[in-house]
Amino acid sequence: MKILFIGDIIGRPGRQAVEKLLPGLVEEHRVDFVIANGENAAAGFGLTPAVLDNLFALGINVVTSGNHLWDKKDILPRLKKEPRLLRPANYPPDVPGTSFGVYEDKKGRKVGVFNLLGRVFMPAVDCPFRIADQVIAELKKETDIIIVDMHAEATSEKIALGWYLDGRVSAVIGTHTHVMTADQRVLPKGTAYITDAGMTGGFDSVIGMEKEPIIEKFLTQLPTKFEVAEGDVRFNGVVVEVDEQRGKAKAIKRIIINT
Numbered sequence: 001m002k003i004l005f006i007g008d009i010i011g012r013p014g015r016q017a018v019e020k021l022l023p024g025l026v027e028e029h030r031v032d033f034v035i036a037n038g039e040n041a042a043a044g045f046g047l048t049p050a051v052l053d054n055l056f057a058l059g060i061n062v063v064t065s066g067n068h069l070w071d072k073k074d075i076l077p078r079l080k081k082e083p084r085l086l087r088p089a090n091y092p093p094d095v096p097g098t099s100f101g102v103y104e105d106k107k108g109r110k111v112g113v114f115n116l117l118g119r120v121f122m123p124a125v126d127c128p129f130r131i132a133d134q135v136i137a138e139l140k141k142e143t144d145i146i147i148v149d150m151h152a153e154a155t156s157e158k159i160a161l162g163w164y165l166d167g168r169v170s171a172v173i174g175t176h177t178h179v180m181t182a183d184q185r186v187l188p189k190g191t192a193y194i195t196d197a198g199m200t201g202g203f204d205s206v207i208g209m210e211k212e213p214i215i216e217k218f219l220t221q222l223p224t225k226f227e228v229a230e231g232d233v234r235f236n237g238v239v240v241e242v243d244e245q246r247g248k249a250k251a252i253k254r255i256i257i258n259t
Contacts, residue, residue, distance in 0.1 A: 001109060001244040002029055003147060004255075005173050006036035006060070007180060007236035010201025010208035011044045011228030015051070017200050017235045017259050018058050025255065026059065029239045033105040035113060036237075037149060037175045037197070038085075039065040044209060044228040046071030049078050052085060061103055062086065064115040066151035066176055067123055069097075088117035088151060089135050090126040100135045102142045109244055111147065112139035116161070118152020118176070128152075129164055136168055144170075144247025147240070151176045155195050162193040170247050171240045173197050178207035180236045180254065190248030198236030198256075205229030233259045 004025060009015060018036070025031065038060075042051040045068050052075065055063055064086050069075070079085060079097035089099035100114035114135045116128040132148070139146050146169040150158050158174040165172055167189025174181070180198025187193055199208055206214040206229075213224040235257040241250045 001033070001105065001145065001242045002031050003033045003035065003111065003171070003240045003242060004029065004031045005147070005149075005171075005197055005238050005240065006034070006200055007197035008037045008039065008175055008178055008199040008201075008208075009041045009055070010178070010199050011041065013228060013230050013233045014199070014201035015041060015054060015058070017233050018055075018060070020259060021235050021257055022059050031239065032107065032109070033103070033111050034060045035062045035064060035147060035149070036060045037065065037151070038063040039068040040208065042072055044226065047075045047085070048072050049074060052078060052082070056084065061105075062101070062113045064113070064149040064151070064175070066115070066117060086113065086115040088115045088125065090116055090128045090131040092126070100139060102139060109145070110143035111145050112143045113147050113149075114139070115149045115151065118150065118154060118157045120152065120154035120157045122153055128161060132161070132165060136165070145242055145244060146170050146247065148172045150174050153177065155181075158195050162187060162191065166191040170242045170249050171252065173238060180256065182254070184238060184252045184254055186249045186252060190246070192240045192249035192252035194238055194252060194254070197238055200235045200237070201233060202229030202231050203234050204231030235259060
């Protein structure tokens, strides 16, 4: 079984890259299930209902998120009723939205997916390690194929979670920094790991945003308006091959495509 995870989709350029490339990638790599981090898909910050529907229409099965999920308030009603959109599971229990789920691929095989938020240099949330224990216990009742999106700033925190969950989930995939790392591997007990899956959007930028306003902010420390970059659009992601009987990863491959 092969699962494609798409790195953070940044605004319209990122969505257009997915539209252009996803069908070919699914065919070339024989992908059975597609996950994407979509928290920056609406103008670079947050999600709207229309953008979410667009992502599903493009062939994405599950959309994960992170700290920017809340930037567009009109997504809140959809969070309450759309199980294919995941918020981090370690937000407080009364926060709206679904934090994990079990979904079926095109052959009816069950895939568990959940989302976590790191705590280093990030908003104050519950412990992702202990919440992961709880979520895995629930998902294991239905499937051994489990994919984790660890949305975090610190590489150390992501790597530590990878080792902590090794052998208990199929993959731990880092998101948030928008810079793809080259440390993909299958850990000794069968969990595929990468510190960051990168981003799908404009690379003539500072992590997906136009360069000039961000440089100006660093120079002056004054508020500036960030705009989504449209130059040098690239697709980042990983394909994880999973032994569907055991839920263990067999391989993980980075995908980097210039559009």
